[in-house]
Every structure is written in C-alpha cells, then in structure tokens.
Amino acid sequence: MSATLKSPLLPTCGTLRSIEEIAPDNFLYRFKFTDKTLSSCMPGQFVQLWLPGVGESAISICSGKTGDTLELLIRRVGRVTTSAAKMTEGQIVGLRGPFGRGFPVEHFRGKSVCMVAGGCGVAPLRGLWQYLLDHRCDYDRLTLVYGMRRPSDMLFAREFKEMAKRKDIDLLLSSENLPPEDKTVVPMQHGMVTAVLHSAPLAPDYQIAVCGPPVMYKFVVRDLRRRGVPDENMWLSLERHMKCGIGKCGHCFVSGKLSCQCGPVFRLDELKGLPEAIECE
C-alpha cells in the first residue's frame, strides 16, 4: 500500500563518535551508523549529512573503506557546516546514501593512477588513495599531487607524513604561499598545483583523478592535455550543491546531466559540449 512507502528523503540515524580539527576550520568527523547500505560507500561517492533543525549537506566520502563508521572531512564555511563544527560526541545526525558514481577503481586496475587535489578537494581523493593503497598490488604506479594555499591549510598531515615513508606512492605537494617560518611535515614546492603537476611523472596512459575548487579544473585539464593525456583518461569530481542526491531536486544539473546520478565523478570526454561543466564565475 502507498501509505507504507518509505520516503527516499528520510535519513537513517548516525552518531558522532569523534570530531577533530585537523587544520583551521577543517574538521574530520567519524559517525557510527547501523544502516548497512552506507557500508557500501566507494571513493568519490557522497552522502547527505543532516543536522536536524539546521539542514542537510552533500559531503564526499573520505575513507577507502567504510565498515560501520563513516569518515567525513567538512570545512566550516556555511550554515550547516558551521553548526556541524559545534557538534559534540554522541550527537545524533541523519545520514542518507551513498549516492552517485565514484572513481572507477575497477577501471583503474592494472594502470598507473595520478591523483590531483586542490584545497579540500583532497578529501574525496583520500578515499581513493586509501583504497588504492589497500589494494596496492592491483595498481601500477601511484602519484599524488596536492596543492594548497599555505602549509597550515594542509589536511591529513599525519597521513602524509606516513605516506612519505612509502616507496610505492609519489607525493608532490605545493603551496601558493610558502613563508620560511612555516614548517611542513613533507617537502613542498612553492607554487600552484599546476606547477608541481608539471614535474609529476606522467605518461599519456596514466589515469588521472582530479578534485579541487571549480576554478582549478580548466588549468589542470589544459596542462594534462599538453602532456598528452587524452580526455578519456581524466576523471573529474565536480562540485555541485546536491539537495536530494536521488535525481529529483534539479540542483546538480550539469547542463542536462544530473551530477548526483551520472557523477559526481565524470570522465572528461563525457563533459564535452556541456558549457557549464567546468566553467563558473
């Protein structure tokens, strides 16, 4: 009967287990949940986090596997995320998801993968690198390029310090501002993300996963094309303000494609002829 239909907009319960400010205004949250559907989260997918009485935000998965605990990196920037930063352990939230198409880890199998992150775009890519490192023998060479405004903005610094000891992943980090007094946990170049991307070991057959602020994409794409990488090897995670995650609310249309269904990770050639895909004001 219709009366028993469950609304896809009804969240399930999650409990805040821990909250840690890993950089100014950037918090890493761990939510415990019981809904098994959420355990199937894959890198690049997103969930809807609801703070009852405040609102809901689409947040990318930022861990390689989910189990019964969801890790989300949230920057304090708007109404919901500012409220989230004030949460205390044990607080109940609503969770829906996972939604969307993430990074194609199966398609990447056997290939070299270069991840290009800008700012807090590093969060969804953390899910990817954790997954790839957990399944390290399934992948060829791994490279991680990460650009930030200043070293103090660096997210997941502890993890980077550990990764820097590994021989099976190349790290290339850059900061637009590099004051000599700022200490960095890993070596960092001065410049934009594109500057380090220029020196990254890359071949046209590399698979590239990109996530960063909307303005970053056209520069990264331009440079990758110059280095011979074909569009079909570039995977971009596009930022849109998903209100529902289930293809109904219309907010995440990229031209005529629903980002919450066809994306948020798109292969660049799928975005051909879509004027508003990576251009914005």
Next chain:
Amino acid sequence: MQRCFYFAKADFPRFFELMRSFGPVHAPVAVSSASSSFMPVSGVDQINMQALRTILPPKKLFYPPQEPLVSFSEAGFEQTAPDTAPQVLFGVHPCDLAGLAILDKIFVAHPGDAHYMSRRQSTLVVGLSCLPDPNCFCTSMGCGGAPARGFDLFLTDLDKGYFVQVGTPAGLSLLSPAYEYIRPAKTEQTDQYKEFWQKREECFVSGFQGDNLPAIMDVESDHPMWQELGSRCLSCGNCVMVCPTCYCFDMVDTLSLSGTCGERCRQWDGCQFNGFAKVAGDFNFRATAVERYKFWFRHKLHGFEDPYGDKTCVGCGRCRVSCPADIDRIVEMVPRLAGK
C-alpha cells in the same frame, strides 16, 4: 472494459455528486475576471467550466509548494504521513494531463517519491476538453490531441452532453452506480466526439511544427535571441512555479520555538533564481540571467538526461501569460529559431 459513455449536461449535477461520493472535489474556480485556480468545491455552481489555464497547474495537489516530509524530535525522526484521503481532481485539460504524466515519470523513477505517489494513487483524475486561446500551443508540443491515457475519466464537451472516456478500472467503478443516466455512447455521439477533436485542432491560431525542435535547440544554442530575451529576464521564477512540469525543489528545516522538534520540508525551487547553481566558495555555475534562461528553455524544448529524458513543455501557455518581462513567447521564439 466499456470505454465510452455519454450523459446529458442536465445530469452534470448528478455526475458531480457521483464524484463527491468518492471524495472532496477540486475543480477550477474563477478567482478573478481573468484567472482560475484548482480549489475544493462543494457545488456545481462554483466550478468555472470555461476555465482554460488555472494559475497553478494541478501539480500542486500532488506536489504541494511546501510540504513536511520528515518530522524530528528528541526521540528521533520519522517520515510524515502524506494525506492519502480519496479526492477527485476535476477539469484537467490535455496539456495538464501530459504535464502530470511527465511529473509521474520523475517522481516514480527509482527511488519513488512516497509522498507524491501516495497522493497520486488516492486521487481520481477527471479530465475535461477545452478550446484553445491564442496562448495555447499543446498541439505543437505533441500533446494536444484527444487524450488516450493519464486520466481515470475524460469528458469531452459535446454541446448538449458529455462524452465520457474511461481510462482506468477506478474510473469505470465510479460510473457503475449511475448507469441510469450515464449510458454507453451511441454512434452519433462517437461521431460528434471525433468531430469535436478534429475541429478543435483547427481552432489553434498559434503554433509551430515541433518535430525538429530538439535538433533546432541544439544547432541554435548560440542564437542571438537567447541573449536578447534572456537579458530582459528578472529572475522572478514565475515561469518555473506555473510550469506543469517543473519539479525542482529545496529542502528546508523548520524548528519549533523550544528548539527540540521540527520538520524537514520540501519547497518548490526554480532554476531561474540566482543562487540555484551556487556551490561552496561562492562559485556559481549559472551566474547570469541569460544562462539561466537558456537552461530552462533547454529543459522545456530539448530535454535533459533526467528520468523523463525528453522535452518537457506541454504547450499550456502559463509561462507566457505570467512572465512580467514578456520573454516567454514560445510560439514566436521557436519559429524564429527555426528560421521562419
């Protein structure tokens, strides 16, 4: 299943009571000298049988402008129960039936919208024929002919009586207690019915050949008309609110004064508003009125990769009559794009 019946106009009050026996009847009511709205009616005299296009399309009955979907308190949160009491929606014209069919596809596509579907299932839709005014162009959009689906009953006005098409078993059940005056249609009534729909097509003074429309939208995506008209857009969002197929929404939380309980509500939203495609960091993927104007028309006249996947204009003319900037003249815009 007997599909065609007929009853005399003198028996319409009895037919109205028949509808009322199913549930409250919503029908077009004149709310000013020039406009009508779907409203609950208790008597035949309240219905504006000549109403052409209501201010808001019938989507408001199934997908209200604002509705709570989830309630929350200290005890947790739960889905609000949609109102599933039986009701009748009377006087739906072919364009609006086509609009509902499009909304059905969006909201029924997996995962189905519980609130929309519940109301849709508890509502009996009774259509009514109409004659076009100069703002109508449903025939150009391919939905102007005699409807064959999307209704429980459809009434065609044949001067002295109504020709009744039955669309569903529920529609047939409604008629069964009234076989005394609702009789199977005779040949001459069927002939009159066919004549009505043929003549109706000749009544359209506006329109265009719509077959090539999606292709024309593709090849003319940079036509100067978009800039010329779009730059006059006020971003008021009237067009999306009155459109029978616009389905975009926002979700908003409302909190009680105590701060301990509240509701999560769905509200109509529209792509013509400035902040619709804004993301964190203050980036806007459709920052100008021209971009938003083009975007809306692409959805209407070309179609998107949404669950419907086809053009979503049904030619009702509501955007045309409600646009304060007078830039939604589709019947003039399409021929201009087509080079005629």
